[in-house]
Amino acid sequence: MFSxxxxxxxxxxxxxxxxxxxxxxxxxxxxxxxxxxxxxDKLAAAAEALSATGAQVETLGFDVVDHAATQxxxxxxxxxxxxxxxxxxNAGMQHRAPLQDxxxxxxxxxxxxxxxxxxxxxxxxxxxxxxxxxxxxxxxASVQSALARPGIAPYTASxxxxxxxxxxxxxxxxxHGLNVNAVAPGYFDTPxxxxxxxxxxxxxxxxxxxxxxxxxxxxxxxxxAIFLASPASSFVNGTTIFVDGGITACL
Numbered sequence: 401m402f403s404x405x406x407x408x409x410x411x412x413x414x415x416x417x418x419x420x421x422x423x424x425x426x427x428x429x430x431x432x433x434x435x436x437x438x439x440x441d442k443l444a445a446a447a448e449a450l451s452a453t454g455a456q457v458e459t460l461g462f463d464v465v466d467h468a469a470t471q472x473x474x475x476x477x478x479x480x481x482x483x484x485x486x487x488x489x490n491a492g493m494q495h496r497a498p499l500q501d502x503x504x505x506x507x508x509x510x511x512x513x514x515x516x517x518x519x520x521x522x523x524x525x526x527x528x529x530x531x532x533x534x535x536x537x538x539x540x541a542s543v544q545s546a547l548a549r550p551g552i553a554p555y556t557a558s559x560x561x562x563x564x565x566x567x568x569x570x571x572x573x574x575x576h577g578l579n580v581n582a583v584a585p586g587y588f589d590t591p592x593x594x595x596x597x598x599x600x601x602x603x604x605x606x607x608x609x610x611x612x613x614x615x616x617x618x619x620x621x622x623x624x625a626i627f628l629a630s631p632a633s634s635f636v637n638g639t640t641i642f643v644d645g646g647i648t649a650c651l
Contacts, residue, residue, distance in 0.1 A: 401632045405430035409629060410477075410484045412464050412521055413491030415442035417590045418540065418621060420450075422488055425622025426629060427455035431486065434477070435459045464491045464517035474524040483532060486629045487525045489518045489562075490540045494592050499553045507554045514558035518565055522580075526573055533577040538628045539566045541584040543644045559584075563640050570638030579637050581628045586644025588616040611646030 409426045413419045415437040423433045423446075433455055437443045443459045450457045458481065462473035478484065493513045495506045518539050529535025542559040544552065562582060569580040587606055589597050596602050597615065607613045624641045627633050642648050 402626055402630045403430050404486070404626065404629055407485040407629070408432045408434060408481075408483060409486035409488065410434040410436060410460065410474075410521075410525065411488040411490055412436045412517065414488075415439065415446040417592060418585065418588070418618060419488070419490040420446055421618040421621060422490065422625050423450060423457075424453070424455075425619070425626055426486070426488075427453065427457070428622075429626045429630070431629070432456040432458070434484070436464070436491070437461060438463055464521055465512040467516075467520045470520040471524045474521070474528070478528050483528065484525050485529075485534075486536045486538070487521060488538045488540065488625065488629075489521055491517050491521075492540065492558075492592075494552065494555055496551045498551060502554060510554050511558055511561075514555070515561045515565065518562055522565075522569055526569070526578060529578050530573065530576040535573075535578045536629050536633075537569060537573075537578060537580040538625055539569075539580070539582040541566070541582040541640055543584055543586040543642065543647060545582075545584050545640065546642070546648050566640060567638045574637045579628070579633060581633070581636055581638065582640040583621065583624045583628065584640050584642045584644065585621055586610065586616055586642065586647050588618055588621070590618065609647060610644070611650055614645070616643065616645060 409431045411419050411423050414423050414435045427433050447457045447459050462469050539562050541562045544556045545559040545563040548556045566582040624643050
């Protein structure tokens with residue numbers, strides 16, 4: 401029920417962090433992995449490391465904020481390498497600043513990376529999935545889809561948009577056989593959060609605020625993603641699974 405044997409999974413922003421961890425998990429469940437990113441060197445290193453575990457790996461380099469380039473890359477892959485059965489929209493960025501001082505160019509870049517990319521890649525892949533009458537799309541949201549903290553208001557807005565775009569995608573595409581859902585990580589020890597992990601005051605606050613009392617570890621995200629990518633989630637659509645140690649469940 402949870403096997404991904406015979407499935408091909410494209411994961412954006414997967415040369416490191418959450419994306420790479422999800423690639424490891426899906427590969428272990430049997431999927432062929434297509435790594436995506438903008439840096440050819442990082443992609444090559446990630447592909448080499450993942451291949452060393454016995455995984456089937458390809459790379460597909462394109463900029464997820466470029467609509468035309470995204471469509472062309474996906475179309476080319478489908479024509480030359482076969483169908484993409486699973487898409488994980490993971491590419492994202494963070495920028496921290498007081499809202500009154502937040503640079504407009506940083507806001508635009510953040511929205512493009514975190515939201516526009518989900519539309520771009522989701523549309524490009526879904527067009528092929530619709531023709532086949534099946535497909536799984538998993539968008540990576542965040543605990544900030546439901547909560548806010550000082551200094552990250554635009555990020556919070558972007559992840560709220562991802563959650564609602566997930567609902568819209570499911571509404572439009574479920575009639576065509578697609579399942580579109582989101583995974584919302586809580587606070588995980590990732591390169592994006594390196595400064596917060598190193599901040600003893602913040603880490604202490606987080607341990608008290610989270611019922612499980614700690615940072616999440618990246619492999620703990622794999623199960624939810626494998627579930628949503630597998631036949632086990634055949635009647636799950638438009639939902640967001642919070643993997644957050646209970647932080648959104650309590651005051």
